[in-house]
Amino acid sequence: xxxxxxxxxxxxxxxxxxxxxxxxxxxxxxxxxxxxxxxxxxxxxxxxxxxxxxxxxxxxxxxxxxxxxxxxxxxxxxxxxxxxxxxxxxxxxxxxxxxxxxxxxxxxxxxxxxxxxxxxxxxxxxxxxxxxxxxxxxxxxxxxxxxxxxxxxxxxxxxxxxxxxxxxxxxxxxxxxxxxxxxxxxxxxxxxx
Ligand code: 5GP
Numbered sequence: 001x002x003x004x005x006x007x008x009x010x011x012x013x014x015x016x017x018x019x020x021x022x023x024x025x026x027x028x029x030x031x032x033x034x035x036x037x038x039x040x041x042x043x044x045x046x047x048x049x050x051x052x053x054x055x056x057x058x059x060x061x062x063x064x065x066x067x068x069x070x071x072x073x074x075x076x077x078x079x080x081x082x083x084x085x086x087x088x089x090x091x092x093x094x095x096x097x098x099x100x101x102x103x104x105x106x107x108x109x110x111x112x113x114x115x116x117x118x119x120x121x122x123x124x125x126x127x128x129x130x131x132x133x134x135x136x137x138x139x140x141x142x143x144x145x146x147x148x149x150x151x152x153x154x155x156x157x158x159x160x161x162x163x164x165x166x167x168x169x170x171x172x173x174x175x176x177x178x179x180x181x182x183x184x185x186x187x188x189x190x191x192x193x
Pocket of ligand 1: 018019020021022027057060061098099100101125126127128129130131132133134157162
């Protein structure tokens with residue numbers, strides 16, 4: 001997606017050899033117009049799958065999930081929480097997710113009532129790296145007997161296995177930009193298809 005590529009070229013920074021920093025427009029300061037443009041592209045791509053909810057994980061996926069849900073007809077957004085539960089509740093389902101950025105294991109969880117049985121769920125996140133977050137979110141859907149109709153992400157890091165993993169599982173995936181590699185501190189983007 002042209003506008004996202006331009007934003008990555010203008011504002012994206014490499015941290016080490018495998019982290020892409022996008023705090024200036026996607027993770028800390030939010031570029032509103034760009035997020036709506038991104039949401040529209042994802043919504044157009046998945047509209048034929050008739051999602052009834054968008055599911056993401058707090059916190060950096062929420063903005064893109066919201067704009068995507070807006071263009072899908074203002075369907076609800078549900079975000080899985082990461083903070084530890086104090087009391088185990090029968091109303092909650094959980095899945096383990098290893099955080100690539102924080103190097104810790106989190107349980108993500110969601111209240112059953114927000115994803116009723118047979119919901120058609122579109123999973124959205126800012127990044128796809130090892131596929132841990134997406135896999136955990138798909139697991140929440142499976143536990144709740146919901147159908148994960150696809151995964152839409154802002155930036156896929158093509159040098160990590162998440163994209164391949166999801167595609168091999170037959171999951172419909174749309175990445176708005178793919179980082180091929182980080183070389184000499186520079187973010188190298190793959191050509192758009
Ligand atoms: P995965 O679960 O696919 O390994 O990683 C995706 C999650 O980790 C996303 O929710 C995202 O917030 C975070 N993440 C992974 N790689 C990066 C990165 O290079 N930069 C940023 N800002 N976040 C990342």
